[in-house]
């Protein structure tokens with residue numbers, strides 16, 4: 144049986160139990176008319192019941208999440224370029240990229256990877272390698288036309304496959320791209336994996352920033368440290384006169400300050416960047432001399448520094 148067929152068989156058996164799992168908490172919240180944060184707390188409690196303990200991924204030293212409450216803000220673009228930039232600036236380090244967006248995986252397209260992954264002798268799925276980065280995505284296990292509605296337990300089981308059934312090690316850092324929102328995927332990842340930190344991507348519109356705040360609150364509740372905010376599509380530069388146009392507004396600085404967070408990098412709208420990523424050649428490789436590539440290398444440096452500081456802190460705490 145092919146890996147894709149095996150995966151489909153496993154996924155369909157969870158449909159019914161999953162529906163009950165997601166509907167039951169919803170009924171309670173409707174009855175009592177709780178606030179959004181109450182619902183999140185409640186779901187976190189429900190999801191944590193019977194979950195396995197947070198265990199490290201064998202051979203994986205650190206895990207960094209790229210997240211946002213909103214879709215289309217550039218999470219995958221950021222995760223892909225960040226993972227590639229980490230490999231570019233530290234070629235001896237092993238970097239992985241997990242596409243945890245089981246609903247709409249776009250890492251295969253953006254990393255230009257395709258084909259069914261192989262199982263190794265330990266029955267672990269071998270990640271596919273491109274640009275020196277080890278990648279895994281639901282898009283490689285379930286083909287587009289077999290897309291399933293992933294919910295609750297099913298999402299958890301799918302993520303379990305993508306994390307613990309993949310031969311990730313040895314890895315210095317696993318970058319995890321996530322779906323939009325504050326849903327089952329984020330809860331499941333935060334409750335199952337020792338996450339070192341999250342980068343939150345946002346665009347500067349007030350609507351996006353509001354959703355971003357919700358995402359940041361969720362991470363705080365789940366005790367996932369926020370490394371900082373990446374502002375994407377901050378502005379566009381007129382190709383005729385070079386004027387900066389803040390087409391999506393300019394509210395990120397104020398919102399970041401209100402939340403006590405740092406904007407660790409800011410990227411303007413750039414058609415080249417979009418063309419590159421959508422043709423499977425991230426800007427960091429396709430346009431290495433561009434301002435975007437330079438900023439991604441800068442971001443990668445910050446992430447390495449964050450990881451090193453965390454490791455040093457842990458080592459010191461152990462000594463005491």
Ligand SMILES: Nc1ncnc2c1ncn2[C@@H]1O[C@H](COP(=O)(O)OP(=O)(O)O)[C@@H](O)[C@H]1O
Nearest residue numbers: 214215216217218219220376410411412413417
């Ligand atoms: N700075 C940017 N300039 C131009 N296009 C961008 C930029 N960042 C992302 N995009 C484009 O926006 C679209 C959505 O980006 P994506 O990374 O898939 O968002 P998300 O993962 O948050 O849904 C993609 O087509 C991508 O090429």
Ligand SMILES: [Mg+2]
Nearest residue numbers: 218219244249
């Ligand atoms: Mg995405």
